[in-house]
Amino acid sequence: MASTTTNLCVIFSLILAVTCVTGIRYQPNWESIDSRPLPAWYDESKIGIFIHWGVFSVPSLLTEWFWHQWITEKNPTAIKFMHDNYKPDWTYQDFAKEFTAELFNPDEWASIFNASGARYIVLTSKHHEGFTNWPSKYSFSWNSMDVGPNRDLVGSLADSIRKNTNIKFGLYHSLFEWYNPLYLQDKSNNFKTNDFVMFKTMPELYEIVNKYKPEVIWSDGDWEAQDVYWNSTKFLAWLYNDSPVKDTVVTNDRWGKGIACHHGGYFTCSDRYNPGVLQKRKWENAMTIDRRSWGFRRDAEISDILSMEELIGTLAETVSCGGNILINVGPTHDGRIVPIFQERLLSLGKWLDVNGEAIYSTVPWHAQNDTEAKHVWYTAKKSVNGGYDVYAIVLQWPNPGDYHLAIPTPMKKTKVHLLGYPNPIKYKQTSPKGITLTVPTIPFNQMPCDYAWVFKMENLA
Numbered sequence: 237m238a239s240t241t242t243n244l245c246v247i248f249s250l251i252l253a254v255t256c257v258t259g260i261r262y263q264p265n266w267e268s269i270d271s272r273p274l275p276a277w278y279d280e281s282k283i284g285i286f287i288h289w290g291v292f293s294v295p296s297l298l299t300e301w302f303w304h305q306w307i308t309e310k311n312p313t314a315i316k317f318m319h320d321n322y323k324p325d326w327t328y329q330d331f332a333k334e335f336t337a338e339l340f341n342p343d344e345w346a347s348i349f350n351a352s353g354a355r356y357i358v359l360t361s362k363h364h365e366g367f368t369n370w371p372s373k374y375s376f377s378w379n380s381m382d383v384g385p386n387r388d389l390v391g392s393l394a395d396s397i398r399k400n401t402n403i404k405f406g407l408y409h410s411l412f413e414w415y416n417p418l419y420l421q422d423k424s425n426n427f428k429t430n431d432f433v434m435f436k437t438m439p440e441l442y443e444i445v446n447k448y449k450p451e452v453i454w455s456d457g458d459w460e461a462q463d464v465y466w467n468s469t470k471f472l473a474w475l476y477n478d479s480p481v482k483d484t485v486v487t488n489d490r491w492g493k494g495i496a497c498h499h500g501g502y503f504t505c506s507d508r509y510n511p512g513v514l515q516k517r518k519w520e521n522a523m524t525i526d527r528r529s530w531g532f533r534r535d536a537e538i539s540d541i542l543s544m545e546e547l548i549g550t551l552a553e554t555v556s557c558g559g560n561i562l563i564n565v566g567p568t569h570d571g572r573i574v575p576i577f578q579e580r581l582l583s584l585g586k587w588l589d590v591n592g593e594a595i596y597s598t599v600p601w602h603a604q605n606d607t608e609a610k611h612v613w614y615t616a617k618k619s620v621n622g623g624y625d626v627y628a629i630v631l632q633w634p635n636p637g638d639y640h641l642a643i644p645t646p647m648k649k650t651k652v653h654l655l656g657y658p659n660p661i662k663y664k665q666t667s668p669k670g671i672t673l674t675v676p677t678i679p680f681n682q683m684p685c686d687y688a689w690v691f692k693m694e695n696l697a
Contacts, residue, residue, distance in 0.1 A: 262476045264469040266499045272476050274501060274518055277404065277451075278486045280597040281355030282555050283588075284452075285581070286408070286522060286564035288360050288530040291367045291384070293569040294331040300531030300566070303328045303365055304414050332367060332378070337385035340571025342396035348573060349403060352581035353588035355596070356404035357397065358454045358562060361390055361444055366413035370447070374439045385571075394448050406452025407444055411437050411466055411490075413457075427465045438467055442474075449480050454522075455490045463492025463499075472500075488520065502560070510550065514557050514600050521554040524564040525580050532566035532574070541576055544583050545631070548688045549611075551584075551595070552629040556613035558600045587685050590656040594627035594690045601626055608642035608670075609634075619695050623647060627655075628691040636677040642670045644696050651694045656684025661691065 262268045292300040297317055299305070306314035306328070318326065349357055362368045362375075370390040371381035380389045390407065397405045411433075413419055418432035444450065453475065458466065468491035476482055489500030497505035503519040510521045524530055525547070527540050542550075547563070554561045563584075565577040573581075588595065594615050601616035601624065611631035616624045626644055645665070652661040652673060662674040673691060683689075 262473045264473040266469060266495075269469055269472050269476070270499055272501075275484050275486055277484065278356075278502065278560065279518060281404070282560050282595050282598070283352075283354045283551070283584075284356040284358060284406070284520075284560060284562040285349050285352060285354045286358050286454075286524075286530070286562045287567065288363070288408075288532075288564060289389070289567045290360055290363045290369065290531070291328070291331050291335050291365055292363065292531045293567065294334045296532045296534045296569065298533070299529040300363060302531075308414070328365070329378075332383045335367075335380075335384035335569050337380075337387065337389065337569070337571040340385070340389070340392070340567075342392045343400060345393060345573065346396040346400045346403075348578055348581055349397070350401040351585045352563075353585040353592060354403060354563070354581075356406055356452060358406040358408050358452050359390060359393055361407040361409050362413075362440065363408075364410045364412065364414050364457050366410075366416055368440070370444065372440055372443060374436055374443065390444070390448055394450075404451045405448070406454060406486075407448065407450040408454040408456060409441060409444065410457035411455060412460060422465075423460065427461045430465050430467070433465060433467055438471060441471055445475065445479050445481065445485075451481055451484050451486065453485060453487045455488055458490045458492050458495065461493060463495050466492050468492050468495070510554060510559075511557060512553060514604055515559070518558065518560075520560045520562055521550070522562040522564065523550065525577055526564075526566065530564050530566060532568050538576075542580070544580065544587075544687050547580060547584060548587060549631050552613040552615075552631065552688060555595055555598060556600065556604045556615055556629070583686075587687060590685045591629075591688070591690045593655060594629055594692070598627070603643045606641050606643050608640055612641070614643070621649060621695050623695045623697055626693045626696045628693065630689050630691065631687075633683075633689055634675050636675050639673045639675045640666060640670060641673065642666075644671045644693050645669045646671050646693070647695050647697055649695045653692045653694075654684065655690040655692055 262272055288300050292302050295302050298311065298314060302314060305311040306318060361370060366378060368375040368379040370388050372379050377383060380387060394405050397403050416432060418436060422429050422432045463469065472487065475485060487501035488504045489496045490504065491500055497503050503517050504522055508523045525542050526533060526536055527542065551561050565573055567573050598615035598617055601614045603614055606612040613629045615627045619625045628641060652663050654661055664672050666672050
């Protein structure tokens with residue numbers, strides 16, 4: 237047994253180490269902000285659900301930019317829709333009272349998201365229209381408590397997610413608002429004044445962080461003004477140093493004109509960003525099940541909806557190249573996640589029940605694609621024997637018999653399995669490198685899954 241003095245020294249050393257780690261103070265500049273390590277939970281999660289919901293869910297036509305398309309862009313479809321269906325003096329604000337959310341059941345949403353296999357969600361707290369889905373003190377009469385649902389939508393979903401699941405709860409927030417007079421005034425002054433930021437944007441951000449403690453802050457609406465106008469680094473320094481989620485929160489890169497894909501937490505770069513090659517910085521593919529819109533569209537065609545093959549293919553490509561995927565759904569004005577979105581999310585969860593090992597907590601391998609076999613994406617995990625366990629995600633089921641992968645090199649202890657299939661897969665090493673799998677003949681009703689099959693190769697060089 238160690239002496240008391242030794243024990244005290246060990247304890248003191250541990251306290252000192254913890255103090256040194258937690259004592260880091262990030263400064264309000266990009267060099268310091270960018271030096272913050274990304275909390276491990278985010279990279280390990282791989283899959284999130286994006287939820288675009290707001291007053292735009294009422295007209296539910298064109299996109300979530302309907303107000304801008306109607307007023308500023310003079311989109312003919314929007315103009316005709318308004319002319320044919322609403323009285324001449326109807327304003328966009330009039331739509332808010334029809335944003336009713338009477339069928340919104342946050343426990344049901346939580347159940348769907350949990351069954352999808354997602355590890356985090358990002359709910360729209362405020363889009364570019366300025367309507368807040370929480371009772372903000374800084375959005376009088378233009379929030380979900382004062383008009384429309386007459387309830388705290390953000391708080392309701394946050395409570396259900398945390399009560400019923402282990403999913404991380406996050407919030408999207410638009411820095412700007414299309415038609416806010418304060419913002420338009422600042423813009424007319426070439427952003428030499430920032431009254432909108434001081435009295436609207438920043439108070440809202442501090443409010444949602446302190447009230448709801450989101451573990452993702454997904455910023456947007458940044459592209460018209462520089463980050464100095466938005467006071468972005470000052471907010472991020474507070475978020476990382478002193479906020480109630482300082483140790484676990486993650487943020488994206490949309491904090492000012494020219495900042496995206498250069499600074500911030502993880503990179504989103506552009507909507508539906510999917511570079512197809514390994515990136516040096518952690519990134520996220522924020523994408524939509526509806527190809528054409530982030531918000532719900534009543535006029536969507538089935539051809540507008542990603543197939544499961546497309547969705548899982550995008551997931552495999554994204555994770556193989558080091559990214560996370562943020563899969564967007566748009567609920568209806570009355571609070572429903574429509575059946576086609578539910579089906580896609582639940583089918584994804586069913587696939588992950590079999591193949592999640594090849595997705596969660598994986599790392600990019602030294603190759604993302606195979607040089608010979610087509611439609612293959614690789615992911616990997618460190619093997620207990622010092623090599624790698626490598627997962628070949630095959631998007632098209634190969635013909636029975638020999639199936640050659642040119643990149644993996646087996647070792648003496650290498651074993652191969654098809655995830656969800658009970659029998660080991662025979663193989664032979666190919667000279668000078670590569671592996672040839674013997675693909676079994678499996679009856680359709682005995683296939684381990686319906687889309688994208690995963691061969692796990694244990695202990696590769």
